[in-house]
Amino acid sequence: xxxxxxxxxxVENLKVHFAIRSGVFxxxxxxxxxxxxxxxxxxxxxxxxxxxESGCGKSTTGLALMGLVKATDGHIAMQxxxxxxxxxxxxxxxxxxxQIIFQDPFSSLNPRQRVRDIIRAPLDIHGIxxxxxxxxxxxxxxxxxxxxxxxxxxxxxxxxGGQRQRIGIARALxxxxxxxxxxxPVSALDVSVQAQILNLLADLQKELGLSYLFISHDLGVxxxxxxxxxxxxxxxxxxxxxxxxxxxxxxxPYSELLLRSAPAHDPRQRHKxxxxxxxxxxxxxxxxxxxxxxxxxxxxxICRQIEPRLERKADGHSVxxxxx
Amino acid sequence: xxxxxxxxxxxxxxxxxxxxxxxxSEMSLSVRPxxxxxxxxESGCGKSMTALSLxxxxxxxxxxxxxxxxxxxxxxxxxxxxxxxDFRGDKIAMIFQExxxxxxxxxxxGEQIAESVRQHRRLGRREAxxxxxxxxxxxxxPDPERRARQYPHELSGGMRQRAxxxxxxxxxxxxxxxxxxxTALDVTVQAQILGLISDLxxxxxxAQILITHDLGVxxxxxxxxxVMYAGRRVEECSVYExxxxxxxxxxxxxxxAVPHRDxxxxxxxxxxxxxxxxxxxxxxxxxxxxxxxxxxxxxxxLEERPPFIEKKPGHFAACWEHDNA
Numbered sequence: 001x002x003x004x005x006x007x008x009x010x011v012e013n014l015k016v017h018f019a020i021r022s023g024v025f026x027x028x029x030x031x032x033x034x035x036x037x038x039x040x041x042x043x044x045x046x047x048x049x050x051x052x053e054s055g056c057g058k059s060t061t062g063l064a065l066m067g068l069v070k071a072t073d074g075h076i077a078m079q080x081x082x083x084x085x086x087x088x089x090x091x092x093x094x095x096x097x098x099q100i101i102f103q104d105p106f107s108s109l110n111p112r113q114r115v116r117d118i119i120r121a122p123l124d125i126h127g128i129x130x131x132x133x134x135x136x137x138x139x140x141x142x143x144x145x146x147x148x149x150x151x152x153x154x155x156x157x158x159x160x161g162g163q164r165q166r167i168g169i170a171r172a173l174x175x176x177x178x179x180x181x182x183x184x185p186v187s188a189l190d191v192s193v194q195a196q197i198l199n200l201l202a203d204l205q206k207e208l209g210l211s212y213l214f215i216s217h218d219l220g221v222x223x224x225x226x227x228x229x230x231x232x233x234x235x236x237x238x239x240x241x242x243x244x245x246x247x248x249x250x251x252x253p254y255s256e257l258l259l260r261s262a263p264a265h266d267p268r269q270r271h272k273x274x275x276x277x278x279x280x281x282x283x284x285x286x287x288x289x290x291x292x293x294x295x296x297x298x299x300x301x302i303c304r305q306i307e308p309r310l311e312r313k314a315d316g317h318s319v320x321x322x323x324x
Numbered sequence: 325x326x327x328x329x330x331x332x333x334x335x336x337x338x339x340x341x342x343x344x345x346x347x348x349s350e351m352s353l354s355v356r357p358x359x360x361x362x363x364x365x366e367s368g369c370g371k372s373m374t375a376l377s378l379x380x381x382x383x384x385x386x387x388x389x390x391x392x393x394x395x396x397x398x399x400x401x402x403x404x405x406x407x408x409x410d411f412r413g414d415k416i417a418m419i420f421q422e423x424x425x426x427x428x429x430x431x432x433x434g435e436q437i438a439e440s441v442r443q444h445r446r447l448g449r450r451e452a453x454x455x456x457x458x459x460x461x462x463x464x465x466p467d468p469e470r471r472a473r474q475y476p477h478e479l480s481g482g483m484r485q486r487a488x489x490x491x492x493x494x495x496x497x498x499x500x501x502x503x504x505x506x507t508a509l510d511v512t513v514q515a516q517i518l519g520l521i522s523d524l525x526x527x528x529x530x531a532q533i534l535i536t537h538d539l540g541v542x543x544x545x546x547x548x549x550x551v552m553y554a555g556r557r558v559e560e561c562s563v564y565e566x567x568x569x570x571x572x573x574x575x576x577x578x579x580x581a582v583p584h585r586d587x588x589x590x591x592x593x594x595x596x597x598x599x600x601x602x603x604x605x606x607x608x609x610x611x612x613x614x615x616x617x618x619x620x621x622x623x624x625x626l627e628e629r630p631p632f633i634e635k636k637p638g639h640f641a642a643c644w645e646h647d648n649a
């Protein structure tokens with residue numbers, strides 16, 4: 001179970017800013033603050049759900065943790081490892097302990113590689129085991145994720161979407177990581193297959209004691225898989241707390257809006273959705289003050305001027321709002 | 325009331341390298357004015373092909389093999405091309421999933437709507453443009469005058485979808501086909517567009533067919549639901565009946581597979597997954613197409629295809645084992 005006292009991974013004030021360049025000389029004309037001061041921690045065996053809508057920076061956060069985009073600022077520390085953002089390149093010892101599963105099982109696997117080689121690649125790169133051991137390991141990994149080891153010589157296109165996602169999971173597990181960043185791992189899959197993958201991830205967590213950073217826009221999925229949840233809006237975490245707190249007693253008006261907008265799955269309890277469009281900003285034109293104030297029913301002058309800080313309201317439940 | 329749209333025994337096939345194979349089989353449905361029928365299913369179940377055939381917009385290589393489509397009593401499949409073009413947009417219109425690829429990138433929103441209006445109504449350019457602005461007002465586009473002069477890429481995803489709905493409604497068609505109209509949208513914007521679609525239907529009394537893979541959307545908007553699997557209907561009934569007493573094991577499986585927020589029940593530890601995957605349409609099993617994945621399949625299910633019949637008043641399904649249960 002999650003142990004708040006000794007986090008496995010802690011992220012502090014992570015920032016990823018991209019320059020907007022334009023013109024012949026590619027002069028910098030602006031900046032997108034895709035991730036703008038995000039802090040969280042994940043305990044051993046814990047799943048942190050990172051939820052938000054497109055453009056909120058949730059995927060960039062995951063990529064920055066993996067060193068796949070460069071963090072502009074911040075600290076990323078893993079239990080027993082140094083502060084990796086302070087280094088010029090991410091050390092392999094750190095990379096071994098954290099792996100990623102991508103959203104699209106079609107573009108995240110090399111179509112010209114056999115499944116055996118795809119799953120083996122991390123072992124080859126890190127020089128783990130002799131050739132025979134690696135071969136045996138691939139077979140073990142394939143059965144672990146519910147693939148038939150005799151299909152190891154096939155190419156990705158010979159598999160269905162769900163099976164391809166299993167290949168991606170097997171590859172992520174090859175190095176026996178502590179944490180897996182799951183970046184929308186089921187959003188490209190059909191509903192019936194989505195359930196298979198979610199169940200597989202849950203089984204693997206139980207079996208191997210994995211921690212997950214589970215990035216998703218789907219509230220139903222996040223509620224199902226997470227122990228704790230962080231809600232992101234335009235580069236910031238606006239609320240974080242236990243799953244129960246976020247889903248039953250949300251504090252931030254944006255979390256409330258998200259929950260109100262999710263379809264009910266019960267025709268007798270239909271929402272009265274308002275057809276009115278609100279002013280949805282983007283990361284390139286972020287409003288001053290609280291970024292949510294353009295859509296917020298509670299917004300007052302202070303929200304337009306001063307950005308609220310993430311403050312602790314109850315045990316483990318924090319919110320960034322002047323009015324809560 | 326007479327149905328606005330009636331489809332009976334529609335069969336659609338694709339001509340492949342090894343001959344034709346069916347993508348939609350024995351599809352029948354009818355929609356009355358003011359009614360919303362949802363067609364729900366996973367990728368490859370034939371729901372989008374059904375939608376496209378209703379507008380005679382099937383891609384090359386696909387064709388209607390047999391069956392009939394009647395719009396306000398007129399035989400749509402027998403019409404010549406000119407009449408079909410008169411009908412499209414005027415009597416029946418479509419809302420697509422991806423507004424960015426469905427809208428013309430080199431025309432402003434207003435020009436596109438005006439163009440469609442002028443195709444069907446004798447209006448001058450200026451009048452047609454004014455009508456376009458009115459349509460944008462109807463779909464609650466903020467600042468419609470200005471938006472009408474903008475290009476699709478200048479709008480947000482939600483606004484583009486509003487523009488496409490305005491385009492579909494420009495000539496006040498009595499039938500709207502919407503193919504996954506909110507799938508590409510964020511959840512807060514999806515809520516707005518679903519709100520808009522149901523508001524507009526109440527005001528205009530259109531007959532709607534909405535294609536979706538999302539049971540949440542179905543619960544929010546449908547009056548009647550058709551569940552499709554591998555090109556065929558497997559269940560059809562009112563939305564209340566579907567969520568309270570689903571019959572077909574595939575429907576039941578889908579409902580268990582979706583993690584959703586139901587406060588009345590404790591969250592299940594595991595989702596009920598449906599083993600295996602959807603069979604390819606060119607290689608369907610002999611009996612019931614769902615039998616290989618079905619927890620209750622019998623020997624008969626593997627051999628004979630169950631007929632789609634009324635199991636109780638207003639509730640249709642194609643399942644052998646339900647009769648025995």
